[in-house]
Amino acid sequence: MTPVEAADWKLLTDLIQxxxxxxxxxxxxxxxxxxxxxxxxxxxxxxxxxxxxxxxFHPERELEFGRLASLVTNNETYFFRETHxxxxxxxxxxxxxxxxxxxxxxxxxxxxxxxGEEAYSMVIAFQNAGLELAGITWEIDAHDVDPVRxxxxxxxxxxxxxxxxxxADVRRKYFTxxxxxxxxxxxxxxxxxxxxxxxxAPNGALGWAVFDAILCRNMLIYxxxxxxxxxxxxxxxxxxxxxxxxxxxxESLLDRQTPFVPVSxxxxxxxxxxxxxx
Amino acid sequence: MSAxxxxxxxxxxxxxxxxxxxxxxxxxxxxxxxxxxxxxxDRAIRLATRYIEPQVLGELVADETNxxxxxxxxxxxxxxxxxxxxxxxxxxARPEEDVVMFALQMLARIGEPSVVRTVAxxxxxxxxxxxxxxxxxxxxxxxxQAVPTLLDLLHGDLWLQLAAIEALGEIxxxxxxxxxxxxxxxxxxxxxxxxxxxxxxxPESLEALIxxxxxxxxxxxxxxxxxxxxxxxxxxxxxxxxxxxxxxxxELDPSRDLLGYLEEILQWDPGLAAPDAGGExxxxxxxxxxxxxxxxxxxxxxxxxxxxxxxATDESATWAVTLFRRNPxxxxxxxxxxxxxxxxxxxxxxxxxxxxxxxDLPLVLEHLEDADWLIRAAACRALxxxxxxDTVPLLVHRLREGVEVERAAAVDALAEFxxxxxxxxxxxxxxxxxxxxxxxxxxxxxxxxxQRFDAQKMERFEARIIELARHPSPEVRGPAIRAxxxxxxxxxxxxxxxxxxxxxxxxxVEALELLVKRDHGKTVSTLAALLGADDSLRxxxxxxxxxxxxxxxxxxxESLYGECGPYEQVEIVLALIRIAxxxxxxxxxxxxxxxxxxxxxxxxxxxxxxxxxxxxxLLLALAADSDWCVRDxxxxxxxxxxxxxxxxxxxxxxxxxxxxxxxxxxxxxxxLRTVAPAAA
Numbered sequence: 001m002t003p004v005e006a007a008d009w010k011l012l013t014d015l016i017q018x019x020x021x022x023x024x025x026x027x028x029x030x031x032x033x034x035x036x037x038x039x040x041x042x043x044x045x046x047x048x049x050x051x052x053x054x055x056x057f058h059p060e061r062e063l064e065f066g067r068l069a070s071l072v073t074n075n076e077t078y079f080f081r082e083t084h085x086x087x088x089x090x091x092x093x094x095x096x097x098x099x100x101x102x103x104x105x106x107x108x109x110x111x112x113x114x115x116g117e118e119a120y121s122m123v124i125a126f127q128n129a130g131l132e133l134a135g136i137t138w139e140i141d142a143h144d145v146d147p148v149r150x151x152x153x154x155x156x157x158x159x160x161x162x163x164x165x166x167x168a169d170v171r172r173k174y175f176t177x178x179x180x181x182x183x184x185x186x187x188x189x190x191x192x193x194x195x196x197x198x199x200x201a202p203n204g205a206l207g208w209a210v211f212d213a214i215l216c217r218n219m220l221i222y223x224x225x226x227x228x229x230x231x232x233x234x235x236x237x238x239x240x241x242x243x244x245x246x247x248x249x250x251e252s253l254l255d256r257q258t259p260f261v262p263v264s265x266x267x268x269x270x271x272x273x274x275x276x277x278x
Numbered sequence: 279m280s281a282x283x284x285x286x287x288x289x290x291x292x293x294x295x296x297x298x299x300x301x302x303x304x305x306x307x308x309x310x311x312x313x314x315x316x317x318x319x320d321r322a323i324r325l326a327t328r329y330i331e332p333q334v335l336g337e338l339v340a341d342e343t344n345x346x347x348x349x350x351x352x353x354x355x356x357x358x359x360x361x362x363x364x365x366x367x368x369x370x371a372r373p374e375e376d377v378v379m380f381a382l383q384m385l386a387r388i389g390e391p392s393v394v395r396t397v398a399x400x401x402x403x404x405x406x407x408x409x410x411x412x413x414x415x416x417x418x419x420x421x422x423q424a425v426p427t428l429l430d431l432l433h434g435d436l437w438l439q440l441a442a443i444e445a446l447g448e449i450x451x452x453x454x455x456x457x458x459x460x461x462x463x464x465x466x467x468x469x470x471x472x473x474x475x476x477x478x479x480x481p482e483s484l485e486a487l488i489x490x491x492x493x494x495x496x497x498x499x500x501x502x503x504x505x506x507x508x509x510x511x512x513x514x515x516x517x518x519x520x521x522x523x524x525x526x527x528x529e530l531d532p533s534r535d536l537l538g539y540l541e542e543i544l545q546w547d548p549g550l551a552a553p554d555a556g557g558e559x560x561x562x563x564x565x566x567x568x569x570x571x572x573x574x575x576x577x578x579x580x581x582x583x584x585x586x587x588x589x590a591t592d593e594s595a596t597w598a599v600t601l602f603r604r605n606p607x608x609x610x611x612x613x614x615x616x617x618x619x620x621x622x623x624x625x626x627x628x629x630x631x632x633x634x635x636x637x638d639l640p641l642v643l644e645h646l647e648d649a650d651w652l653i654r655a656a657a658c659r660a661l662x663x664x665x666x667x668d669t670v671p672l673l674v675h676r677l678r679e680g681v682e683v684e685r686a687a688a689v690d691a692l693a694e695f696x697x698x699x700x701x702x703x704x705x706x707x708x709x710x711x712x713x714x715x716x717x718x719x720x721x722x723x724x725x726x727x728x729q730r731f732d733a734q735k736m737e738r739f740e741a742r743i744i745e746l747a748r749h750p751s752p753e754v755r756g757p758a759i760r761a762x763x764x765x766x767x768x769x770x771x772x773x774x775x776x777x778x779x780x781x782x783x784x785x786x787v788e789a790l791e792l793l794v795k796r797d798h799g800k801t802v803s804t805l806a807a808l809l810g811a812d813d814s815l816r817x818x819x820x821x822x823x824x825x826x827x828x829x830x831x832x833x834x835x836e837s838l839y840g841e842c843g844p845y846e847q848v849e850i851v852l853a854l855i856r857i858a859x860x861x862x863x864x865x866x867x868x869x870x871x872x873x874x875x876x877x878x879x880x881x882x883x884x885x886x887x888x889x890x891x892x893x894x895x896l897l898l899a900l901a902a903d904s905d906w907c908v909r910d911x912x913x914x915x916x917x918x919x920x921x922x923x924x925x926x927x928x929x930x931x932x933x934x935x936x937x938x939x940x941x942x943x944x945x946x947x948x949x950l951r952t953v954a955p956a957a958a
Contacts, residue, residue, distance in 0.1 A: 006941055007907060044791070044821075053845075053876060057843070057844050057848060059845065
């Protein structure tokens, strides 16, 4: 591959930002370059400019965008990561909704779900909190832009790295070993649906006032300002009045103008949509 | 919410752009520099870079009551680059401490070498913060001229001392090595001094660094020294003689203190790093590489087993094999013992890393019959290193009978032998051989020219290879065409041309690439004939003609242009630029009037690349284009032209609203200084 010129980077990263909302600079560019190199070899291309032109014009560019989605997203996740937010859902978000949840499921959106570790961890948290015994059902819509990850989520078979926070007992309890990997037991997959979705696409729609809570953790930090604002707008539209948005610990809406107000539960900050917000 | 705040921001952006041509431009830009929306501020900074004079921006830097404006002005001044330098230099004389410090930081980041003479005297400034900023700036400017001044500071005020050490590291002048070494290990500045020595990475520091490593006990200093040693070894032309002096001293140390430290690092397992671990993590991978480098070049035999285990078990550890191959010194005498080691991973590692000689053959052959297939595979690779033609039948046997890993190792090993010794492969190509065996044998032949077979054998090989190029399985056809490409003569050429129509697209593309590499004279006419077929291969054919710089195909490519979609059109333009046939400039000029921006951009790239002095007016026009990418090409082209008339337009482009263009223009100005000092 020829050395990367700044203009080539700009063209490609602008295209990626327009398509996926993701921003690349500094070290993230270096990481991306390393990930793209095998794709360039496979496509017999010599430079990032040629790859950019491929994405702009090639008859099979949509297929390549699908592959690119796997390369530009950070799929770092594992079971039972930052579980305190599941506790917040169970102890603070859910109780005021209990009367209405007799007639409808508790609806959660898991945005940027990767291969489903977070969504399934939430199911296990709900089960351990006795929601089933209380007659409460849930629907977790797990969305990700990477078709490969979404397929893995549907299969629910995981590498040991996804279980790095699980000790032997936890592994035994929730998983069945399968050829060096781990199959999540069927009962812990309850209520999870996967969707291949580019949430950063213009005019994205998830439904109007559908969800009680949205988890979008460690995704917004990679978004450029316009995509960030679009996504927060999308979340605001799809949350019910009074619904909650839960972000990663390094993400914040505090310095932005949004219809969300910060609320502190158990030392963690989550964001609540106003009751009268559209 | 964000929906309406977006709309409002978009409105302010539009208003800002609308004022650009009017008398209120400066006021609008300055107001937008402190807009609440980042997107508006970013646009305003770009515009300020282009339209606001450094004096005005400098006053905003001096306004300590408005941090937003100050930050925006600093960014804009930095982006103005050389244009802002004279004013920034004048700011160094201002009375406000923070203004002088900001000016120093901006000058350092702009990186204009000539400012060293203005900055250097400030290291003696009575204000210690300004003095420290000046030292840091000299480091960032990487000026060797500043080294004596910085060396003088190594024994003064602690903060200046620390800044000077770091600056010396950034400058990288070996003259700083002895004074920096003298600061290790007793000084409180030992760790920064070691970090600076690592950055300098001068070969002459190796002995002193190992010497200090042997004597220190503190873990963090040891880590720093080891990392520095790793980098120095990597860049040293011949580190062995220096490092080997320490071998005996380290191996015979009864406390095994340092060896214990090295062993722990050599056994580091990246998989055991805890998720979300807090604290300052050690750079495990770099330490591992440094410890391995020291082990290998110093010949620390007791440390070989963990290194060889890594080679045997971690496919990505080829860097360690390379280290042993570059510095075989002490491994070769130890090989006999290591190949009898009780741990089969050590034996395997030794087989993979050893630089075996002819006399080692019996030792390696013993392992070719080992019960473990990984050892047998490693032995195959070792036979490839020895290269004794008598072992070819043994390797062919492994290729036929071995498991997949052995077969792959046998292929790589056989590829090390000259073609004339590979006659034993013939049965592997026969109809009775299994497909994977046929494919493996073809892979070997695809890596070697085959002219040196005797005529009869050549005919048999050729006939069979060409037959296999039509095999039903693409797993065989692929390596068959690679082998065919190594055959002389027209039959092989025909096989490759036929493969251009293979039903498996990757084979088509590979056949095309092989034809281009082989280029026996008829390739261009063959490829030009394929331009008539409107299929998926045509794109690759266009590219191939470009790579062949096929001037005779240029007219056909030009005439094809109007019949293609944009994807092939872009490739045609790129191919014609590579070919650089007479008249291409006119073709490219015509493309500039097209509506598709990418076509205009590649045309501009071609014009910038091929420009001569007559194209200056065109490049000047492109420098004012509305598309940043076209302006970027213009900046590149003006730099390549190297004419005095290019300096002024480049200075304007160096303040372009698009930072990429500004950066290209600055690089072009540097080029202008290099190729045409008079012009600069």
